[in-house]
Amino acid sequence: MAFPLYAGVYLQHTATIILTYLCLALSWDMLVRTGQISFGVAGFFGIGAYSAALTALNLKLDPLLSIAVGGLAAMAAALVLGLTTLQLRGMYFAITTLALTEIFRVIVRNLPGLTGGPEGTVLPSAIFDGDPTKTYWLLLAIALVTIAISEAFQRTRVYFAITSIRHDEMVARSSGLDIFKYAVFVFAVTSAIQGIVGASFAQQYAFVSPEGTFDIDFTLLPIAMCLLGGMHSTLGPIIGALVLGSVAEYLKLQLPYGHLLVYGAVITLVILLMPQGVAGKMKEQFVREQ
Amino acid sequence: MSALPRSRRYQIAVPLALFIVVLAWWHPYAVIEGVQRAGLYAAIALPMALILGIVGIVNLAHGDFLMLGAYLAYWFAVHTQGDPLVAILPAALGLFLLGAVVYRATIKHVIGSSELSQLLLTFGLAIVLQQTATLLWTSQPVSINTEYTSTSATIGSLTFGTYGFVYVAAAVIEFAGLTFFLQRTRLGQAASASGQNPVGARIVGINVDRVYLIVFSISLALAGAVGVLFLTRHAVFPLVGGGLTFKSFCLAAMAGLGNLRGILWCSLILGLAESLVSTSKEYAGWADLIFFVAIVAVILVQSHRRQVT
């Protein structure tokens, strides 16, 4: 983890991007564990990014503080949305989040006075004056916190609550758990993570725009990563992010238009061939051979 | 595929009619535009609701199959210098066959799986379709101009485009056709039965898997045909389908899953609302939020109803 001390700028940059996706993937998976599926990662990512950029610019907030604001803004949005939509079957929630990214984009485009409209907004300078090493440490810290939260969810009462939601809603209900409350809680926490990551991204590039910030990449890649690595665990999304994250940059260069096709194909094929994920499949095979 | 009880139908129809009359007097263009939009939305949503009601799957790639139909027509029109509308039948046929292949290769394997897998699968398909289209045709919007799309009519001092009513006609034909299919043909009755109770359908001798395949293919064929119509008046680009999928689902949810007639009414309400906002000068950009607000409202009403019962 201390490798940036020796690595070049390009590697540091790649590692930072991988960590960014790792946080998004892991936070997406945490919500999946409750049986709800979100297609709105890019939306919360974008809310965080815009909130951070705008507060830093207009209120002259310290960049790190603005990142926290980004997380809070995303959390607030998730609370409002979660309280309304998480009460029904998963598909209503999923579809609503599917539209979310587009909705935020429409809002941002239509408030040019505040957000810079379709052209976006440029910040005077990037965080840490663009020092890639410090940026890497920041993302590493965020990633470690995310991993810790994920593990905490796996080991505490929350885990019991959310797995019972997934496995049997009736059992969860009859055991007196307010599953709706837990689902909203997890949704708020994971959206806050996505907001913080988005805010860091905005601070890192000192730029936000409707198209670049609410980019479908930020929804698509994390999902593909989780599926590849295996859902419902902390390790799966991490493995997926490391594997797919390292090739993502390469793919983007090689196939400027087609790289997203790879992720779509990954999602489709994993669901059809090995719903437990590639890593899960390998683990299963390993166990069988033992 | 049940319709609403008569009394509730009037509760919706009467205020809606009054609203339209008032609106027509105040803002006639918004009404004409709204009805045309409603036709388009209903025509797009009906096939999605068909899959939802019978196969029980939310097809998140619905709009992308429509996009594919539109590109087929575009390709046809460019290569033959012909009218894109000629491509309706080939596009429908092509998508019908594609539907059979896609069902066999993918959808069939998640029937009975968790909703999560189903949503992820059709989401993956949507991305594959969108990105394939980007590779084949780039992300630049394409459109076809034909003379007849600019035909207009004049009533009194009012001059308006009439071509948009082709979508209303399409929606009505689609609805009538699907209703006839589901109620009067043996295959359609088998489809209704499979939608209401797949186990029951199996034991009375229905090959549910084949029914699902045909329904899925019919839905895609309709989406493809509507895609061709869509191209005659709208620009088409690889990502055009996502928004249409979302709007279709909103309508299906608002109408009540599986209720085809309700989709006509709900399209009318949302089409009018959307055109009213988009024809106003200051707020035109916000029209895209109408469906989102509608779906959130529907969810709130439904969860409230669930708590009451």
Place this chain on the structure above:
Amino acid sequence: MLAVRGIDNYYGKLHVLRALTIEVGRESVGLFGPNGAGKTTLINAIMGLARPARGEIVFEGRSLLGLAPHQIAHLGIALVPQERELFPLMAVKGNLESGAAHIPAAREKMKSTMEFVFELFPILKQRLGQPAGTLSGGEQRMLAIGRALMANPKLIILDEPSLGLQPSVVTHLFGTLKEIKQKASILLAEQNVRQSLKAIDRGYVLENGEIALEGDAASLAGNEHVKRSYLGL
């Protein structure tokens, strides 16, 4: 007519059916046993809704293993499931028609079979236009039996038809079995042994996935184990 030979079935690691063998001729056969004895599992295996791990199921000389439920229905086996499995939004008439519509041989006789169903269950004629989901439990059971009869089956399987019904309705229902037997063989899975014994020719007692006892109705009624465990004597 129907021969089930040595089938084993597992539910996860649970051994639900053990080397089970039963036979149904041109007769009505009872299948008794407590909850969880494997009655429904056996029926699902016959109907193609579950696949046994071992053994064979033969109907009129044809193996049913590997056939889908709809194919088995086409061969002439009709099921009245425990959960009835009606089409709730469809009217009674539509439900009845659905029983015959998808089986070519039954389709031609739809009208006359429906008359027969109305003779057995006149109430269905009164409810003809009503959605199945709005019927009472007893009416739904009658509709499920009616729908199965519409297929003109050679064998009709009834899975716990008395479940959740009033005693008077149960008596009526079991009374119709004699008339149904004129048309088809019957396999009747029941916990209500007392009533069933009056309606069947022969029966099996199924316990822990195995045949514990078999015999004709009279010998079962006289058996000490049956008396104690199932008739409460």
